[in-house]
Amino acid sequence: MQAAILAVGSELLGTDRLDTNSLRITESLHRFGVQVRRKCVVGDDVEELATEIGSAHGRYPLLIITGGIGPTSDDLTREAVALALDRELVHQEWIVDDIRAKFARFGREMPDSNRKQADVIEGAEVLANRRGTAPGQRIDHAGGTIFVLPGVPHEVEGLIEHALEPWLESAVGAEAVEVRWMKVACVPESTLEQLIAPYFEEFAADGLSILSKPGEILLQLSGPSGSAEELALRERRLVELLGDAVYGHGRDDTLERTVGELLRDAAATVVTAESCTGGLVAERLTRSPGSSDYFLGAAITYSNELKSDLLGVDPRLIEKHGAVSREVVEAMALGGRTALGGDYCIAISGVAGPGGGTAEKPLGTVDLAVAGPDRKVRYLRVQLPGDRDRIRQQASQWGLDMLRRWLSGAQDPSAAHLAPRAVEVSRVGQ
Amino acid sequence: MQAAILAVGSELLGTDRLDTNSLRITESLHRFGVQVRRKCVVGDDVEELATEIGSAHGRYPLLIITGGIGPTSDDLTREAVALALDRELVHQEWIVDDIRAKFARFGREMPDSNRKQADVIEGAEVLANRRGTAPGQRIDHAGGTIFVLPGVPHEVEGLIEHALEPWLESAVGAEAVEVRWMKVACVPESTLEQLIAPYFEEFAADGLSILSKPGEILLQLSGPSGSAEELALRERRLVELLGDAVYGHGRDDTLERTVGELLRDAAATVVTAESCTGGLVAERLTRSPGSSDYFLGAAITYSNELKSDLLGVDPRLIEKHGAVSREVVEAMALGGRTALGGDYCIAISGVAGPGGGTAEKPLGTVDLAVAGPDRKVRYLRVQLPGDRDRIRQQASQWGLDMLRRWLSGAQDPSAAHLAPRAVEVSRVGQ
Numbered sequence A, B: 001m002q003a004a005i006l007a008v009g010s011e012l013l014g015t016d017r018l019d020t021n022s023l024r025i026t027e028s029l030h031r032f033g034v035q036v037r038r039k040c041v042v043g044d045d046v047e048e049l050a051t052e053i054g055s056a057h058g059r060y061p062l063l064i065i066t067g068g069i070g071p072t073s074d075d076l077t078r079e080a081v082a083l084a085l086d087r088e089l090v091h092q093e094w095i096v097d098d099i100r101a102k103f104a105r106f107g108r109e110m111p112d113s114n115r116k117q118a119d120v121i122e123g124a125e126v127l128a129n130r131r132g133t134a135p136g137q138r139i140d141h142a143g144g145t146i147f148v149l150p151g152v153p154h155e156v157e158g159l160i161e162h163a164l165e166p167w168l169e170s171a172v173g174a175e176a177v178e179v180r181w182m183k184v185a186c187v188p189e190s191t192l193e194q195l196i197a198p199y200f201e202e203f204a205a206d207g208l209s210i211l212s213k214p215g216e217i218l219l220q221l222s223g224p225s226g227s228a229e230e231l232a233l234r235e236r237r238l239v240e241l242l243g244d245a246v247y248g249h250g251r252d253d254t255l256e257r258t259v260g261e262l263l264r265d266a267a268a269t270v271v272t273a274e275s276c277t278g279g280l281v282a283e284r285l286t287r288s289p290g291s292s293d294y295f296l297g298a299a300i301t302y303s304n305e306l307k308s309d310l311l312g313v314d315p316r317l318i319e320k321h322g323a324v325s326r327e328v329v330e331a332m333a334l335g336g337r338t339a340l341g342g343d344y345c346i347a348i349s350g351v352a353g354p355g356g357g358t359a360e361k362p363l364g365t366v367d368l369a370v371a372g373p374d375r376k377v378r379y380l381r382v383q384l385p386g387d388r389d390r391i392r393q394q395a396s397q398w399g400l401d402m403l404r405r406w407l408s409g410a411q412d413p414s415a416a417h418l419a420p421r422a423v424e425v426s427r428v429g430q
Helices: A021-031 A046-059 A077-085 A093-105 A112-118 A153-172 A189-195 A197-202 A228-245 A255-266 A280-285 A304-311 A315-321 A326-340 A388-407 B021-031 B046-059 B077-085 B093-105 B112-118 B153-172 B189-195 B197-202 B228-245 B255-265 B280-285 B304-311 B315-321 B326-340 B388-407
Strands: A002-008 A035-042 A062-066 A089-091 A119-121 A125-127 A136-141 A144-149 A177-185 A208-213 A216-224 A246-248 A270-274 A295-301 A344-350 A365-371 A376-383 A423-428 B002-008 B035-042 B062-066 B089-091 B119-121 B125-127 B136-141 B144-149 B177-185 B208-213 B216-224 B246-248 B270-274 B295-301 B344-350 B365-371 B376-383 B423-428
Touching: A002 A021, A002 A046, A021 A035, A021 A062, A021 A153, A035 A046, A035 B046, A046 A062, A046 A077, A046 A144, A046 B035, A046 B046, A077 A089, A077 A119, A077 A136, A077 A144, A093 A112, A112 A119, A119 A136, A125 A153, A136 A153, A144 A153, A177 A228, A177 A388, A189 A197, A189 A208, A189 A228, A189 B112, A197 A228, A216 A228, A228 A246, A246 A255, A255 A280, A255 A388, A270 A280, A270 A326, A280 A295, A280 A388, A280 B280, A295 A304, A295 A326, A295 B304, A304 A315, A304 A326, A304 B295, A304 B326, A315 A326, A326 A344, A326 A365, A326 A376, A326 B304, A344 A388, A365 A388, A376 A388, B002 B021, B002 B046, B021 B035, B021 B062, B021 B153, B021 B177, B035 B046, B046 B062, B046 B077, B046 B144, B077 B089, B077 B119, B077 B136, B077 B144, B093 B112, B112 B119, B119 B136, B125 B153, B136 B153, B144 B153, B177 B228, B177 B388, B189 B197, B189 B208, B189 B228, B197 B228, B216 B228, B228 B246, B246 B255, B255 B280, B255 B388, B270 B280, B270 B326, B280 B295, B280 B388, B295 B304, B295 B326, B304 B315, B304 B326, B315 B326, B326 B344, B326 B365, B326 B376, B344 B388, B365 B388, B376 B388
Parallel strands: A002 A035, A002 A062, A062 A144, A270 A295, A270 A344, B002 B035, B002 B062, B062 B144, B270 B295, B270 B344
Antiparallel strands: A035 B035, A089 A119, A125 A136, A136 A144, A177 A216, A177 A246, A208 A216, A295 B295, A344 A365, A365 A376, A376 A423, B089 B119, B125 B136, B136 B144, B177 B216, B177 B246, B208 B216, B344 B365, B365 B376, B376 B423
């Protein structure tokens, strides 16, 4: 089944509020295998509302409307639905009694304006609203169904539970969708598309969605009830193609949490020595409750003096090679590991901009090193696109991912196919 | 003028993502007096898209579309606009050259899939996208105008600035709405409402909006063209009532940037010594370009050992008073200032949870200290609401705000009316 969602209210067309009810409604619809094809926000204008209702109802068997059923003069959803379906509004006095009783419970008299909340679209079923005054309504019309719900999230929640979901249960059947997730770090979207090209030769593109943000991609496979096996097959193929780049299978997995779990499993600790990321890696690692089990601390060494004072980086190295160099970032990692006493140290130094780029080390050049037991060091230089924020975000992602691959024994230390200019080298430090 | 906004992308029809680009676009439209009448989200389906584009374009003189112009097979906005307007797509090879050059700058080859980003709707003006590969497009058709913009917020921002706003300027005229902003830190919304209650006795509530997020409130005063004087009067009154709590008058002002500017003006430097915030204060301070002028570095001391090793906190202090205590956080600030060599040191230690709370120091207890010249120290304990994320976010906000008030010579050191359980004390450390 396909559905459309309509949120009513001029306040949702301004600069500061979004229609969040639709997320909650969508969640319920998905559970019953109903697909949302369209979401719309229209202001408090009866003609515009009726036009939208008529056209959405004509195209999708299920239309869910939220908002515009309050007591004020700009609450026009009831009128608009009646207009769109060419039905009457029928005043039902028992609803007024009901609303009056609700007011009485708080020692208040019902204002006259609330009387209009008892106007019911001809033929509609009235849906009790236990958390507010205006009841919802359900109308079956021309082979489709329209739900009219309130706009207050808390009241919507109640009506989803007591009216929408029971209806979905009977109309569509039990929970019907299977979903699989894969989280991928440090692979540009266009590279990912190349890597998974064979997938599209073997499977239909349908059911796979790719959501990307800086340094991270979420792959989502979904299918109807009963498709679990098929999805598992598809997932295996994608993991085969993406290899070690897949770091998690939970929708809300984060790289910092994955790294934290690997550290916990290994009974190992981590520290960071950060320059251009300014503490972002440490901040991310400590977002997780319980991170004190594996995170000890960090030295944020923005100035060159602190790189020497806190991390013991030889000032001559900085003078000779610059703060953004393999020599310095490796020294930061090795020195940070010793000074802060962790099993692993992630070190990052780069040109986050907007200034500071040179021909040799342009904006976005980031050197990363991870030092580990036995003074082993891995080094990587990446060239990251975007502005200061994005460069820092991605740099933190690469730093965490280097440690993840080390801890998980990933066999591809070069990452060369992922970012052509990235070269990762393992060696033992002095 | 009236406008509609269309966001394209199946990922915006799921349970976790909302179209936020429309907020930023609406803000620009409002500045030019253009009213948004309708917002819609449609998935990656060329027929559905074309239907929506045709109907919105027919009803509103300005239609702004975001998303669906990437390189993948489900990027269909160009095709859908062409279909809706019955125009051809014309491939323009110079755009391919341009995109290829962008890839080359990062040492990468342009994947073939990006070629489709050079398809231009017949008669459209190509809008340069300095932050991404796909250019935007503007089409005048049947008396209306359609803008096609990317979906990535950062790229949308660039195109709003370089294409949409210049066009609005010429098509609709100079900015038609007056706006004033005030940014307030570390005042709970209910306290703020009490503080500004007299304002509502003197002025109409109309035109003042209050947008709050953890630890920060944005007040926005707006009025029609010509209301500048009236708004300035209202703004003065609000500043009078809120006093030192107002830290900025720019919509995009941030506390970290304000603190940075105060430090630069004072030719002073700052370092941080953080426990529960895990580097968030350092990370925020280094978000600003040029922050190396005043930020030297930080010691993130999550473990008690590092509090002693890096900051010289006497282990007996920690043993006696606990890591979350006035004694320890003051020692962190004084020790951090010496160890890291800054003029000021912000130190934070608190119970961010979810575990670790006690009857005496419940979840959300955060001790903050700032050490400055002549070994002066200011100390503050706050009790912060919310979960781990919100506690950390607010703690970083309080730490920055303590330094802001110190640097700006704010005369209210107690902050007692702002947070009843907050007590700030100045003293000279040993």
